[in-house]
Amino acid sequence: MLPNDLFASLVVVLEWFSVAVFAITGALVASRKQMDIFGFVLLGTVTGIGGGTVRDVMLGDLPVFWVKDQSYLIVCSVVATFIYFTAHIPQSRYRLLLWLDAVGLALVAVIGAERGLAANAGPVVAITMGVITAAFGGIIRDVLGGESPLILRREIYVTAAMAGAALFVALMETGAPRAGAMAAAFSVAFVIRGLAIRYEWSLPPYKPRAGRTPEDIARLGRDEKP
């Protein structure tokens, strides 16, 4: 078992890593849209820090984390600028990135849930904080980048974050040691996401049934408002 200080440092380092990986995914969307360098920096930064920012605002933990410690902004800018100038990323690296992103996802899901518990929120709120931290950076990236948002895709992404966050909260409720709970929850989230990447898993979509064909739904959608 690691001593507490070392463990805390490890978490900080891994959190930085996650922010940087998310920033890369933002910069790659910028490259796909052929933005200029400031588009790269803006989209990379928003993606890197977006999830944690929404979490902090919801919890009322203000100012948000990157106002308290500006190095997060610097990391995102440097990473996005680097991607802008990188000659090309070979296909094998995209695959690597996908796996690094899975590490980031698993990590911030657990860290987000822990922040929720630390703020004395209920277990459902804590799990939600894990999901927000893991998913909202990508959601904001997709909305600003003009792409179909993450939640429309049926990849197992939010699911992995939710599973990890839920396990962490459950273990903490039963009095498990913090480091152990984090490690177990991280592993579960990472394995689920990893299997989804490896075997291209996805969850079943909603299937229209008799009396509710896509056409019906589309037409009704117009009425249905609200």
Added chain:
Amino acid sequence: MLPNDLFASLVVVLEWFSVAVFAITGALVASRKQMDIFGFVLLGTVTGIGGGTVRDVMLGDLPVFWVKDQSYLIVCSVVATFIYFTAHIPQSRYRLLLWLDAVGLALVAVIGAERGLAANAGPVVAITMGVITAAFGGIIRDVLGGESPLILRREIYVTAAMAGAALFVALMETGAPRAGAMAAAFSVAFVIRGLAIRYEWSLPPYKPRAGRTPEDIARLGRDEKP
């Protein structure tokens, strides 16, 4: 006249009802997009609690309401899951939903305005809080769901919320009793929205005039920036 406690309980119950109805509309967008079950839960929840969340953040009333009381998250998740597994919703039910949503709209417009007054905000701010609570859940739903946002549509929706919130604020300023002001304002918002549903009312759109044809505007739009 109801005693104060009973009245407060009634407001809480009706607020729950509104959150649940809004969550259904989010889940229905998810069904139209054929998302998986977590897409339903995410979009249903964001729609159910989105308006109140933006309101709480603007007022600085943090953490937001669903962090303080996690049952709102549970309601949204249960409702969205139920919609996912429901075999089909017959068309008559969509019509019912439209009317339930009108009740929700009228209710949260008044509650939102009251929260604004309770925070000692000015009357214009209080009315704005009513509109935010009623409309922003749907706006976020549409942006995340990749649909044309509510405010682009010319249905009388924001108008009804604004009328209800404005009447409530005006009555409170003149010293009317709180319960009576709420009931009157709710009725006005509901009737306006109801008439719009029943008779398919809409407000006149902006009409391009000589020298400002849509083509001109579109072209200039590019210059005119930001």
Added chain:
Amino acid sequence: MLPNDLFASLVVVLEWFSVAVFAITGALVASRKQMDIFGFVLLGTVTGIGGGTVRDVMLGDLPVFWVKDQSYLIVCSVVATFIYFTAHIPQSRYRLLLWLDAVGLALVAVIGAERGLAANAGPVVAITMGVITAAFGGIIRDVLGGESPLILRREIYVTAAMAGAALFVALMETGAPRAGAMAAAFSVAFVIRGLAIRYEWSLPPYKPRAGRTPEDIARLGRDEKP
């Protein structure tokens, strides 16, 4: 040199001016989308106050500025309503608007950076606050208006805001007098944006290179997740 009181009043007046100009750009998007009058008011208001709102939330300076002083909401509503009823805006006025917007951009970039420094944030955070205040109103406008977001465009807009905010922060760090630093930073941001308008400058977009053609990126984009 102006006395301090007069200078503070001047800043307030100019800030109002910026909010009004931004609200006009929001109302013009509403006119392009042929919204009704409440669409004009909603989109105009969100554009006018959006950047400052995001800044205040990030800094934890709550309630946000327009809750403390409701006249900002009134200005935005009046301006948007005026645009709705204005018979037509001749093309020469669009050009004028473009230049007024440049003034607004330069001004709020400096004011935003100052708010950051006033909140004891680091220099990078302060610059970011300037960029947020200048750019996020337009970003929210474009997302809600269903248009291609500001950051996808390669105009020199964010760049001008960043340059002005950075110069202001640098001058303040070296102990320059506040009014002088503001004037210099404003001028730099305005000149950069003005030159971009006048000569239709833009920054180089990301260029796909060998082994990373747009098709590759698009295809990989699907894999790449996250």
